[in-house]
Amino acid sequence: MAYLEARGLGRDFPGVTALDGVDLDIELGRTHILAGENGAGKSTLVKILTGSDRASRGSILIDGMDPVEHPEMFRKIAYVPQELSLFPDVSVAENLFMPFDRTGHGGLVNRKRMEAEARIYLDRFGIEARPSDLVRHISVPDQQLLQIARASTNRDMKVLILDEPTSALTAREVERVFNVIRGFLDRDHAIVFISHKMEEVFEIGDDYTVLRNGEKVASGVVSDIDEPGLIRAMSGREVAIDDHFRPNVTAGETLLEVEGLSGTMFDDVSFALRQGEILGFAGLVGAGRSELMQTIFGFRKASAGRVRVGGRDWRLGDTASSVAGGMLYLSEERKHHGIFPLLSLRDNIGVSVLSLTSGAAGIDFAKERSLVRRVIDDYGIRASGPGQRMSTLSGGNQQKAIIGRAMATTPRILIFDEPTKGIDIRTKTEIYRIMKSLAEDGVGIILISSEMTELRRCASRIVTMHSGRITGDFDAATTAAETLVGAIFATGSDGAPLEPETAHVH
Structure with missing residues (x-):
């Protein structure tokens, strides 16, 4: 029997119908995939299910009760957004339990008890941090898990909605999140999982519902549908996914030369970008890829090294000069x-x-x-x-x-930092084709991505980073995925550590 039932949900805004006649059944102990392209109505549905918006028509039952008449039932539903929504300059424990229980002496927070209780949640969710650590000092995967843990501190919660919880995580970090999800279901809860990554849908999902243009167009058991069928339901058409989107041109003159550059999170980095190529950057979260590119563009200060563009020394630490000189950086946090x-x-x-x-x-x-x-x-x-x-x-x-x-x-040089984060598969292919076309028109492109499939499809070469240093520079068309993963983790095929800058395959 469904714990959460929605029948005929509709939501109208001036000039547009965001949802129309949507039914949904969520059962405890199962993971329910909510799928659909960007703009399909998923966010509107989630807002209605969590009580932050009111449906124009239709009904909801939570554990058999109407939450409109019994608003306390909305506490049974928790939502973790795609974007990190934490307080970076306060502790892990404070983020977990804000607003605080002020039952200590004189109405103050009992910090010792709060941190002791925080350790229970950190252990349960596999968060590699101490209760007293500032959130800005813990890793992105741990911040993502902390958001999930914070939602679970609501002891009334039975249904947890996760919106793209792995959008910027590597495969190993995704597995950590999935282990938490599997353990959570053992405690008689339900997960609603929103993701555009097909491999995740089929790994973690039990049931699915597909929205398209605000309407429910398909639902069922995940094991009864394949990836092409799910994509077809989401888009309403066949979506051809090319084997690759690498530029079909010979790389031209060198546009960008980085020599011995050091800064926050990276050290002694050297590489070159040529005209008409897409240069991929792979690495774990925290490897220093974004910090490196932000330094080249001028967001951050360099401590050593130099950058040359078109054979001329580049002015570092000045974003205005970068833009004027034809370099643009597109942040992952759009x-x-x-x-x-x-x-x-x-x-x-x-x-x-x-x-x-x-x-x-x-x-x-x-x-x-x-x-x-x-x-x-x-x-x-x-x-x-x-x-x-x-x-x-x-x-x-x-x-x-x-x-x-x-x-x-x-521009002459474009830096894309996680350009398809949180984007559906059809729009991803559109962006891949745009990047390919730009490169073939002579633009030099740097692509930072946490998705190895994306890098292998789009990049001409792939540079790997680990702990702030380059560990390899590979031809994307001829290098095995296992070799790339080994360089990301700074190990060779035999598991032995690699020396920085020694793994080169062209």
Whole structure:
């Protein structure tokens, strides 16, 4: 019998129906996959199930009770968002139990008791941290597990909704999260798991429901459907996934040379990027890949080494000079660093191309409209129009808008940091094709990704990093996955440690 039942749920917004006639059954002791492309209605459904939004029509029963009449029943449902939502400058224990139980002496927090109880949750969820550690000092996988643990401190909770909990984790770290999920189900709870990674769906899922354009289009037992069938249900069509999206051009002149660069989280790094290639960077979370690229772009300060672009010394520590020189960095945290969420799609694109749309009297709005329309059309951005608020676009369309905005300034070097994080499989392939096309037009692309499949499909070469150092530089087309994984963990095929910068295959 279903613990959570939804019948005929609908949600209308001005001019759009986000959900229409959706049924859902969640049983305890099972993992239920909620699948669908970006914009399919998953987020709206989750908001209704957790009580943060009200359905326009339909009904919900939680353990046989209507939560609209009994709001306390919404405490049975917990939600862990895709983005990390922690307080980085307070302790692990404080993050777990905020707001605090102030039953200590004089109405103060009993910190000793709080940290003792925190150790129980850290052990249960396999979090490699101490209760007193500041959250900013623990790893991203441990932060992700901490979010799950924090949700479980609600002792009334029976259904845990996890939204893309592994979007920036490596395979080993994903297995840690999955072990926690499996153990959690043993305690007579249910998991609702939202993911665009097909391999995860089939590894962890028991049941599934597929949404498309706000409607439920398929449901059943995961073992009764295969990957092509699930993708077809999500997209409403066959989605051809090419074997690779590597550029079909010979790499040209060297665009970027990094020599002995050191900084926060990395040391003595050297590599080169050539025109017309996609250079992949693989490594565990914390390997220093993002910090390296942020230093090259100018977000962070370098402590040693130099960078040359087009044969000339590059000015480090100055993002304005990087942009002016034709280098752009697209952050993995697009909602925090890539968009202006409360502004329109038009404003988000136009703000980066003021030099192209401004005249003596200010912005030439005719030029701006023309440029924005060209970006929307060229990059297949699905929106109601240029005036749509950026925050209401799906993640994939936000990412395409960011890429289109970047390309309107005709850069020579593009750095993509986890460009398909939290994006459905059809939109992923669209972004892969965009990257391939840009590289074939002569742009040099650096691709940071936690997905080995993505790197092997898209990259011309793959550089591996471990603990802030480069451990290999490989030809993506000819190198076995096992070799790449060994370099990521800094071990050879025999399990022996690799010396930095010694593994090269071309």
